[in-house]
Amino acid sequence: MSVRLDATSSLSGREVLRRGLQVSPELVQGVWITLLLAVLAAGGRVVVPMAVQQTVDTVVLGDAGAGRLGLLLGGAAVALVITGICSALVNVRLFRSSEAGLARLRVTAFRHVHDLSALTQGTERRGSLVSRVTSDVDTISLFVQWGGIMLLVSVLQIVAATVLMAAWSWQLTLVVWATFVPLVLILRPAQLRVSAAYARVRQSMGAMLGAISEAVVGAETVRAYGVEQRTQRRIDGAIHDWRQAQVTAQNRVATVFSSGVLVANGVLAVVVVVGTLLGIGGGLSAGRLLAFLFLVQLFTGPVQMATEILNELQNALAGWRRVLGVIDTPVEIADPDGGGRGTARGAARVELDGVEFAYPDGPTVLHDVHLDVPATTKVAVVGATGSGKTTLAKLVTRLVDPAAGRVLLDGADLRDLSLAALRERVVLVPQEGFLFDGTLADNVAYGARGADPGDLGRVFDELGLTDWLATLPDGLGTEVGQRGERLSAGERQLVALARAHLAGADLLVLDEATSAVDPATEVRIARAMSELTAGRTTITIAHRLSTAEAADLVVVVDAGRVVQVGPHAELVAQAGPYAAMHDAWLAQTS
Amino acid sequence: MSTDRRHTLPGGPVRRGFLLIWRGMAAHPRTYVVAVLTSGLFGALTVGVSQVLGRVTDSVVVPAIGGDAEARDALWLAGLALLGVAVTLALAVAGRRIYAGRGYADIGADHRRGVTRQYLRLPMSWHRAHPTGQLLANASSDVEAATGVFNPVPFAIGVVVMIVVAAVALFSTDVWLAVTALTVLPLAVVANLVFQRRMSPAVTRAQQLRAEVSDVAHESFEAALLVKSLGTEDVEERRFAQATDRLRAANVRVGVVRAFFDPVIELLPSAGTLAVLAVGAARLRAGAIETGDVVGAAYLLALMAVPVRAFGWVLGELPRALVGHDRISRVMDAEGDRAGGTGHLPRATGGLHVRARGLGVAVHDSSGRHDLLRRVDLELEPGRVVALVGSTGSGKTTLCGVLARLHDVDSGEVLLDGVPIGDVRDEDLTAQVALVAQQTFIFEDSVRSNVTLADVDDPAAPDDDAVWAALRLAKVDDVVHALPGGLDAMLGERGANLSGGQRQRLALARALVRRPRLLVLDDATSAVDPQVERAILRGLAAGGADGPTVLLVAYRMSSVALAHEVVHLENGSVVDRGTHTELLARDPRYLELATAYETERERRSA
Helix, strand or coil: CCCCCCCCCCCHHHHHHHEEEEEEEHHHHHHHHHHHHHHHHHCCCHHHHHHHHHHHHHCCCCCCHHHHHHHHHHHHHHHHHHHHHHHHHHHHHHHHHHHHHHHHHHHHHHHHHHHHHHHHHHHHHHHHHHHHHHHHHHHHHHHHHHHHHHHHHHHHHHHHHHHHHHHCHHHHHHHHHHHHHHHHHHHHHHHHHHHHHHHHHHHHHHHHHHHHHHHHCCCHHHCCCCHHHHHHHHHHHHHHHHHHHHHHHHHHHHHHHHHHHHHHHHHHHHHHHHHHHHHHHHCCHHHHHHHHHHHHHHHHHHHHHHHHHHHHHHHHHHHHHHHHHHHCCCCCCCCCCCCCCCCCCCCEEEEEEEEEEEECCCCEEEEEEEEECCCCCEEEEEECCCCHHHHHHHHCCCCCCCEEEEECCEEHHHHHHHHHHHHHEEEEEECCCCCCCCCCHHHHHHCCCCHHHHHHHHHHHHHCCCHHHHHHCCCCHCCHHHCCCCCCCHHHHHHHHHHHHEEEECCCEECCCCCCHHHHHHHHHHHHHHHHHHHHHHHECCCHHHHHHHHCCCCEEEECCEEEEEEHHHHHHHHCCHHHHHHHHHHHHH | CCCEEECCCCCHHHHHHHHHHHHHHCCCHHHHHHHHHHHHHHHHHHHHHHHHHHHHHHHHHHHHCCCCCCHHHCCCHHHHHHHHHHHHHHHHHHHHHHHHHHHHHHHHHHHHHHHHHHHHHHHHHHHHHHHHHHHHHCCHHHHHHHHHHHHHHHHHHHHHHHHHHHHHHHHCCCCHHHHHHHHHHHHHHHHHHHHHHHHHHHHHHHHHHHHHHHHHHHHHCCCHHHHHHHCCCCHHHHHHHHHHHHHHHHHHHHHHHHHHHHHHHHHHHHHHHHHHHHHHHHHCCCCCCHHHHHHHHHHHHHHHHCCCCCHHHHHHHHHHHHHHHHHHHHCCCCCCCCCCCCCCCCCCCCCCCEEEEEEEEEEEEEEEEEEEEEEEEEECCCCCEEEEEEECCCCCCHHHHCCCCCCCCEEEEEEEEEEEHHEEEEHHHHHEEECCCCCCCCCCCCCHHHHHHHCCCCCCCCCHHHHEEEEEEEECHHHHHHHHCCCCEEECCECCCCCCCHHHHHHHHHHHHHCCCCEEEECCCCCCEEEEEEHHHHHHHHHHCCEEEEEEEECCCCCCCCEEEEEEEEEEEEEECCHHHHHHHHHHHHHHHHHHHHHHHHHHHH
C-alpha cells in the first residue's frame, strides 16, 4: 500500500503516448480522415516551388509564352486554395478530437482522485492535486492541439520534400540528409537537458508560489510578529531561484533551436557548391538547381518545426506522466470483485473482530481490537490525542481497511459490500463541516438521494433548528459563501448535522468538533445532535466527557488498545483511566 | 519601481499596449538592447541570405554551369560567404532567444517582487478586503499573463527590421517587383486584425472557464472527506464534467477561429510568390531585371511566411497582457500604509500597562456604516490576566486587533505604558506585543523556525533553550519531542501535520518565545483540550506583575474563571467589567452566556 501519489508515472515516452491514448481514445478518433486531409495539405505546399521551378525553367530561361505562364500560375493558385481548405479542415478536426480527449483525461483523473484512499488524498497538497487536472493537462493541450498537428504535417512534408528532392537530384538529396545528421545526433541528449531544465522550472515555480502564499495567507502572523523582512527575503530567494531556472531552460532551448537554424542555412551553402559542381559535370541544369534550393527550404522548414515540437513534446510528456501518475495509482478501497452485495436497511450492528491497523511504513496504531456495538447503541470513544480513536472511526466507515481482522456490518465484512450500499448506510460526520459555495438548501440536500424541498423543512424542524433558520437573511436560500465562510464555525456544524440527518444513514460516525463555539450555538448543536442520533446506531469520537456521560456505551482507547468498555456509570465506579479522566473533568467544570 | 509613477497604464488600448512593452523593456535596458540588436541582425541576415543567394546564382551558379571558368573558381568563395552568413544568423537567433528569455524572466520577477512587497506593506484591512485566491492569482497567473507578451516582442522587432531591409533590397532591384511582393504585408496585417477581433472574446471566455474548472476541482478536493463519507463521487464527477465540457466547447471555438486563420496567414506569402513570378516574368522579358532577382524576391517571400506571424503572436498576447497588468496594478497602486511610528517604547520589566480611551471602529459597505467598536474604554494593569467575553459579533476580535495595531481606530487612542500606540515604532511594538489568533498559520519550515520566525544563522534569534521553554509553557513540548527530528522536524503541507489544538499551542509558543509584555489571545486555545488550556493559563498567570499582561478571549467558563478580571463586550460596547463572580451576580446577559453550557449539561444528564 502506498500513501503517496506517484509524483510522475515512470513510463517511457512511447508508453506514455500509448497509455494516454488508451485513457483518451477521442484523441485519435477519425484520425485516418484527418491524416488523408493532412497529406493533401502537405502535398499542396509543394505546388509553389514546383511552379517556381517550371516558370524559371520554361518561361524565364526557356522560350515558353505568356499562355503557359498563365496556366502554371492559375493552376498553382487553385491548388493553393484547396490546400488552405484542407489545412483548415485538419485543424478543426484535430481541435475537436484533442479537446474531447483532454476533457476525458481531466474527468478521469478527477474521478480517480476521489476514488483514492483518504490516506493518499490527505498526504497530497490540495493545490498539487488541482494542478493535476488543470495545468498539467494544459501542458499536454499545447502539444495535442498544435504540436501534434504540426508534427504530423512536418513529418509528411519532410517525406514529401525528400521524395521531390530525390526526383530532382538524388545526389543532392543525399547531401542534404548528410548535413542534417549531426543535428539528429545531438537532438536526443539536448532534449533530455531541456526537459530536466523545465522540470526545475516547474519545481522552483511551486516553491516560489508557496513562499508567496505565506505573505498572503499568513499576513496577520507576519504583521503581528514584525517578520516582514525575513518573509520578503524568503520570497526574493524563491523568485531568484525561479528566475535562474527559467533563464537556464531558455538558454538550453535557444541553443537547440539555433543549431537548427545553423544547419538549415548552412545546407544552402553545401547545396550551392555541390549542385554547381554537379551542373558543371552536366548532371544538373541551372533551373533544376534553383528549384532544388526551394525544395531544400521545404525540407528545412518542417525539420526546424519538428525540432521545436519535440521540445514541446518533452513538456507535454512530463505533464502527461503526472496526470497518468494519478490515474495509475491503485485504488485501495474499492468494490470487491463482482461489485459486492447490498445489505438490508435498518439500525445497524457493528463488530470489530481482532482488528489491527498500521499506517504504511509506520508503527501499528491499533492492536487486536474486539468490539460489539448492538443496533441503536450510542457509543462514545474516548482517549488522548493519538490514542487511535480517529483510526477506529476510519475503519468503521471503511476509509481505511484493517491490516488484520475484520470489521462487520450486520455480520457482513465491509470489504464484501458494495461501496454504494455501504455509504448509504454508514455516514461519517467530520469535525469541520465542509460547505460548498451555494445556498444552505444545496448544502443540506448534498448527498441525499432524491430529497425535495419539503424534506429540507422537515429536517430543520426535527432537529429543532427552525428558529435558527429564521435568523438567516434568506432562510434556506441563504448563500453560505466559499467554504461556508459567511456562517460561523458553529453554524457550519449545524448544517453538517442537518445534512447527515437528511442522508438518513443507519450508522452515524461522528467526529466531535473540538473548537469551542459561542454558547447559544453550542446549545443548538447539542439539541440537534441528540435528535439526529435518536433511533440510530452512533459512534462518536468524543472530545468532551459530557458526551461520554450521555452515551450508552463508552469505549476507552489508550495507545492503540481498547482498555475499557462499558456504560459511563459502571466505568466511573471502576478504578482505571476513565475514572481518572472523569475526576479531572469534574474538577475543571465545577 | 519609482514611487512618483503609478503602475496603472494610462490612455487607450493602443497607447497602453505600447506603454506596457516599453516599460518592461526600459526596466532592463541592457538585456533588451542586446535582444533587439541581435533580433535586428537576425532580420537583416534573413534577407541577407536571399540576397547573397541571388547574387551567387547570378554571378557564380548560372555562369559556372554555363561553362564560365572564372565563375567556377569563385564557387568556393561563394560557398564560404553563404556559410558565414548562416553562422552569423544562427548566433543572432541564439542571442535573440537567450536575451528575450532573460527579459521575460526578469520582468516576471520584477512584478512578483513588487506585488509581494505590497502584500507585506499594506495594512490588514486591505488584506481582509481581498480574497486570498485573488491575491495568489495576482502573483501567479496574472504575472504570467502580463509578461507572456515579452517572449515574441524582440522577434517581432527583428521582423520589422527584416521587412525594412527587404523593402530596400526589393526597391533597389525593381519597383514593380517590390510593390508586388510587399502587397502581402498589408494583407497579413488585415488578416491579423480580423483574427484578433474574433479571437479576443473567445480567449477571454476560455480563460474564465479555465478558472472555473480549477475552482470546482479545488472545492471538490477540499471536500474530499465529505464526498467519501457520503459516497457522492458520482455527484462530484458530474459537476466537474459539466465545467470541463463548457471549457472544452470554448476551447473548440477558439480552435475553429485559429483553424481558419492559420492557413490564410500561411498561404499569403505563397500567393505573393505566384504574383512575384507573374510580374517578374514580365519584367524579365522587358529586360528590366535578371533571373536572380526574380528568384531572390520569391525566396524572400517564402522566408517571411513564419516571421510575419510574430505580429500575430504579439497582438494575440497583448489583450491578455493588459488584463493581467491591470490586475497587478490594483495591488501595486493600492494606498494605505500601516501606521508605523518612530517613537520608542522602552522595554521595562514586567507587563505592559494598557489604557484605551473612547475607541471607535467602523466599516462601511453597500448597506451603510457598521460600528464594530463604540467608545470602548479599557485599562489593563501590568501582569493581570483579563478575559474578554461576549457573543459572536460583539467586537472582541476587532478590539484584539486594535491592541496589536492590526486595526486602525477611527476615534480614541491606545496608550502602552503611556505612549500612544500609533507613535511606537514597528520593531518595539512587535517585540513587546504578541497577538495569537484562533486561526493559526504554520509556515512550511522547521518547528524551530516556526517558533522563532528567524533564520537559523540569525544571531538575534532565540536559542534552543528559549524555544524549548516556550514550548513547555505552551504545553506542546511533548508533541515536538515525539516528532522525528524534534525542533528540526518540518511542518506544513510537506511536513508533519499537527492537530488543530497542537497548531494553536505551537502558535502560542511562537508568541511566548519573544517574552511579550502584552499577550493578546484571541480565542487562541479554542481547539486545545480544556484541561491543557487551564494549565497553560495558570502558567501565564503565575508570573504575577513580572509576567506579561494578558488579554484573553475564551468561550469556556472554566478558563474565563481563571482571569483576574472579566470585561463583557456586547455590540461593540463594554457592558460591564469585574470578576467572574461579580459579573455572574449583577450582569444578567453574562449569566446567560456563562450558564449556557451548564444548562445543556443538566438537560442531557436529566
